[in-house]
Amino acid sequence: MARIGYARCSSADQSFDGQVERLKNAGCDIVRAEKVSGRSREGRDELATIMDFAQPGDELVVVKLDRLGRSTRDVLNLVHELQAKGAALTVLEPSFSTKDTTGSILVTVLAMVAEMEREFIRSRQAAGIAAAKSKGVYKGRKPSVPMERVREMRATGATPTEIAKTLGISRMSVYRALGEQAA
Secondary structure (H helix, E strand, C coil): CCEEEEEEECCCCCCCHHHHHHHHHCCCCEEEEEECCCCCCCCCHHHHHHHHHCCCCCEEEECCHHHCCCCHHHHHHHHHHHHHCCCEEEECCCCEECCCHHHHHHHHHHHHHHHHHHHHHHHHHHHHHHHHHHCCCCCCCCCCCCHHHHHHHHHCCCCHHHHHHHHCCCHHHHHHHHCCCCC
């Protein structure tokens, strides 16, 4: 029966050191950590390893539930998989475990809160981008296609296929640059 800690942060400039320390202090024999988004289980190799090797009596321990995932469905699926293996989830903050009924209810509620928080973040980000665009500050990514060159070549009678081949870009990029529909 192992206590396996899982720490996660979303981006490379964040640190999970505080999580790792708390998990070790909570008696985790093994601590796995990764820097990857929690919006889905894709690309979360450390979590996948834990789930593959979880055995009856093991405990997956996280500092906060949102470190396990931001999708209610993903979190509930993880808990279901753990329970099917005879393992449990323990969350340090707020303190609860799926070893008891109350813990199972809290997982559902807190997973929903984590998902809502993710939607709030997305909304604030979209509002910030819209505000920056209205002030002319945010213009998006610079075009990777030489727009003027595409238009010049088209004006001289070059076909989209010829333009694409000459510039080493896709025909779709040519159509986008010209504001035309692909034929």
